[in-house]
Amino acid sequence: MDHFKSVNDQYGHNVGDEVLVIISQHLKQYISEYYFIGRYGGEEFIIIVQKKDKDVVKNILKIRSEISQKAISLSVGTLCITLSAGIVQRKTNENWRDLILKADMALYQAKRTGRNRAVAISNEHTA
Numbered sequence: 001m002d003h004f005k006s007v008n009d010q011y012g013h014n015v016g017d018e019v020l021v022i023i024s025q026h027l028k029q030y031i032s033e034y035y036f037i038g039r040y041g042g043e044e045f046i047i048i049v050q051k052k053d054k055d056v057v058k059n060i061l062k063i064r065s066e067i068s069q070k071a072i073s074l075s076v077g078t079l080c081i082t083l084s085a086g087i088v089q090r091k092t093n094e095n096w097r098d099l100i101l102k103a104d105m106a107l108y109q110a111k112r113t114g115r116n117r118a119v120a121i122s123n124e125h126t127a
Contacts, residue, residue, distance in 0.1 A: 001019070001023060001043045001044075001081055001082075001083055002043075002081070002082040002083065002084055002111070002115040002116060003082075003115075004016065004019070004042060004043030005042070005043065007019055007079065007081075011074075011076050011079075014075075015074055015075065015076055015079075018074050018075060019072065019074065019079070019081060020039070022072050022074075023045075023067065023081065023083075024037075024039075024045075026063065026066070026067060027045065027047075027063060030059040030060075030062065030063050031047075035047055035048070035049050035056075036048040036049075044107070046100070046103070047060065057087060057118075057120065060085055060087060060118060061085075061118055063083070064082075064083040064084075064085055064116070064117075064118060067081055067082070067083055068080070068081070068082040068083065068116050082115055082116035083116065084107060084110035084111050084115050084116060084117055084118070084119075085106075085107065085110060085117075085118035085119070086102075086103045086104060086105065086106030086107030086108070086109070086110060086118075086119055086120075086121070087103070087106060087118055087119070087120040087121070088102045088103045088106060088120070088121050089122075102121050103121075105121065106119040106120065106121045107119070
C-alpha cells in the first residue's frame with residue numbers, strides 16, 4: 001500500500017488495521033486455490049502462485065486498479081488508497097530469498113517512479 005505509514009500517523013493504528021483488513025478482503029476475491037497471500041511487512045503483502053497461471057499479472061493489475069479507483073469507507077470517514085506492485089517469476093531452482101529480493105526491488109522501483117503502479121522484472125533481466 002502506498003503511504004500506509006501516513007495513514008497510521010494521521011488516523012492511528014486502529015484505522016490502519018481497518019485499512020489492512022479491507023485491502024486483505026479485497027485481495028482474497030482474486031486469490032485462486034493456487035495462490036497464497038500474506039502480509040509481508042508493514043505495508044507490504046506477498047502473493048505466491050503455486051501453479052503457472054496466465055491470469056496472475058492481469059489479476060494483480062485489476063486489484064491495484066480497482067482499489068485505487070474508489071474510496072474505502074472507514075470509521076473515520078472515507079480514504080483513498082493506492083497500491084504499488086513488484087512482480088517476478090521464479091526461475092527453475094531459484095531460491096526464495098533471491099526471488100523475494102527481486103520482487104522487493106521491483107516494488108521499490110514502482111514506488112520511486114510515482115507509486116500506484118506495477119513493475120515486473122522478467123527472467124531475462126534478472127540473474
